[in-house]
Amino acid sequence: MMFLSLLVFSPLLGIVLLMFVRKTDARMIQWLGTAATVPPLILALFAFIQSGRGFRLERLDEAQDWVRLTDLPFLTDAAYVIRYELGIDGLSLVFIVLTAVLATLAALASMLVKTEKKGYFLWLLALEIGMLGVFAAANFVWFFLFLEVTLVAMFFLVGKWGGFERERAAYSYLLYNGLGSALLLVVIAVLIARTGTANFALLHEMLHNPVAQGQWIAPLTGEGRRWLLGGLLLAFAVKLPAVPLHRWLIRVHVEAPPPVVMLHAGVLLKIAAYGMIRFGVGLFPDEFRAFAGAIAVFGVINVLYGALLALRQRELKRVLAYSSVSHMGVVLIGLGALNEAGIQGAVFQSVAHGLISALSFSLVGVLAHRIGTTDINRLGGLAKAMPLFSGYLLTAALALLGLPGLAGFVGEFTSFLGLFQTKPALAAVGALGLILAAAYSLKAVLDITFGRDRKEAVMGSRPAAGEIEAHRAAVDLRGKEAAPAFILVALIVAVGVYPQLLAAPLAAVVETMMNGLGG
């Protein structure tokens, strides 16, 4: 069965069809581009529902011979064969569903993009293929391949359709993430060279029962493994991003078009979390223990640093950017706890933050489009003219601060629960970040929705030409704009109220990992 290939590559159909659409036909491009994100969504939801009914995901595994690097006589037949392999488990499925949902919503929100829409959708669909592929890949080479597709796609999306300093942001993204990728590639090359395979399952096996392939291939020593894990963690720390490697994230959040940030904050940052869990804990469980303390410390630093800086920002996008830094710290905290609650919390937090940041940026997109600014000093009292919008924005803020009953709470609660079990003092310090989160998110949102009246706010700070008119013309969300926000709020509530939705598919994966960690 080719189910997974179909799932990953189905947006390709949209790319091909888009090639034949005239550049000027914006309506058709928007329609086709959005429609192209639907097939993977349907397939992903189908797989999700089926697995909930007890369908075994391993049955979806695909493998095809791709390349045989060498056939030296002293090697076994399977050594140095890299295959095209896709395969998913509960963990990847959760992220694939997240990707598919956010891709469709981002495509919907892209109606606010006006320039060169055709190229924009081509790259957006390419980005989706890359993201889906990353989670569906069952071997390291293909994981890397799809990861780099997202790198190139993001470079174009940020550099061409971004804000004023878009090219700088695009280069920043390219270089930081390129360095992360290069480091990852070295780790992958060492793993392939020393074990002869890139397949996750086989690697897992080989790392536990190393097989000597002859004198030409050196085995992996304990020290070598620690270096590999260190490289892996550093590579993903850049992509997560962990402070102090976070500068690129701020630029991308501020400069990229909002629908792209929905995907960037919603999915791309989670690839790092996924990588740390799948490869860090999954492949090197014993060595991971040595790093767990440091990871937790970095997590706490991320949480506090991000929250403190978010508190100081007067630009909504920057508030959200630093809040992303802070929230990704919670993922690190969960991982650093290295127990069942912690790992589960890391995944929960990843998904929750994906949904919440997507919601925030879909609203930011509308705001930027209507008023032309996201500067909090220039906004205020929007609740009167845009009540629906303000309601959604408030919901986003509440989700961001981790209100119980919403998705963010589950992620933060379980992550911190995990850390309190192993390192209570550290966890207590980190928990301060949650209080700060309430402060910055409510402060920013209440300033925008209530605060001073908008005319007064603008008058008080020397309005730019046309700004008052823009405020006056501010109309509430239209149906098409409200749809992504509505769906996201529904999902956030669903996960918050019924966490089992996520916990069920994850249970088996987390259990396997805990077994790997020795209980």
Add this chain to the structure above:
Amino acid sequence: MNDVWQSDWGMMAPEWIVLAAAIVLLAIDLALPSDRSRRPLAWGAAASAVLAMIATAAMIPAEPASILHDTFRLDAFAKAFKLILLAGGALALLLVAEWAPKEGSPHRGEFAYMMLFALLGAMMTASSGDLLALFVSIELLSVSSYILAGLRKTAPSSNEAALKYVINGGIATAIMLFGMSYVFGLTGTTNLGDIARRLQESNETYMLALAFLLLLIGVSFKLATVPFHMWAPDVYEGAPVPATAFFAVVSKTAGFVLLLRLLVTVFAAAPSEGREPSSLLLSMQPVITILAGLTMIIGSVVALRQRSLKRLLAYSSIAHAGYLLAGFAAMSWAMIDSLWMYLLVYTLMNIGAFAIIAHIVNETGSDDLDGLAGLYRHRPLLAAALGLFLLSLAGIPGTAGFIAKLYIFIGLVVTEPGHYVLAAVMAITTVISYVYYFNLIVQLFFRPTFTAPLRRLPAGLSTAVVLCALGTLAIGWAPGLAYDVLAQFGHFGDFLP
């Protein structure tokens, strides 16, 4: 003397084809009235290279053999690298067919056959089993290249390029010859196989080490690796674009052929001093490692500052020589395999890029980066193709460049101890290279146009671009295509005589 005439000359078929074509084209060029176009000559030359490629491919299953007292060897190594050289030569000749410099050039027939002579020299290098044959063949390549560099006779920059090339090349030749004389003096023979056998008992380690360094310096000039890379940017900039493409691809491949033939066969056998006896080649590994690292760093860092497309590609080719040298420095079982793979891929992506840049330089008359601005708007397919080649040069997955780079990476870390520092340098310089390759991509796709729309791509260039793009994509997505060919050569087990 008799056995010379009874030799199996058939194994030289590819060389005969190229030589015959060069002579016939030379005669036609002389006979043709001066106002007639010389373009068909280049097409003929390209066809002869393709024919020679077919002849080479047909000989792949043959057992290794040699004629002329082991001077000319036809082993897996010779066949494998001849295929790349011929492919590169044929593609470069397609560029020659459309060459139209702005100062005009009534006599450009010589471009086609001089390039064939150069190609012949490169092919002979791959087959040489003797110091003298190696020297003569590499000089045939070099001397023809000097002429190619100066073919824009009325352009000062071209004259300068030729002069620089001659002087630098001459020095390199002299140093290399000096090194060869040591080897000859120590062994009393010029045959590579005999040299290797005699050196096994040799204890003249220091003399040999000196010879090794002299030869390495000589070869470094040909490869344009640090610290003997200075000539490359000036020559690349001044020479006509098709010649530049030829130097970047065919001459570089020939340089690596020389490196492997000369240094590996001779010095792998020679013992070295020290408590644990190993080969002289292995004891020289640190030198090569340092040179590889420096080449990668200097090539990619200096490329960041270039505004001229040709100089940019020159530094990029220096950086790529560094990656290749890293593959050599690893000295793993994958060494020759990974170098072959990289050179094949490098030929495709580089000629593809040069073909498009040749057209832009022809049309706009300048080779500044800005010339690419907004190409996407009026020639989307051309811009996409150039984007593909640039991504491949940068080593982005999905293109052939990634596969080639991955193979070198694996070679670097498969040995014990692994060359982690070199692998790290390669990884970091690759990311640095993102900056200048993506700079070009930004010009292509993000910037507004301020040049007149380009004319359509002429037939020769478009053929080259299409072939290279197909190859780059095919090897990127189905690397098995190239690995299956590589598997035919049995890991070059018959490489050592």
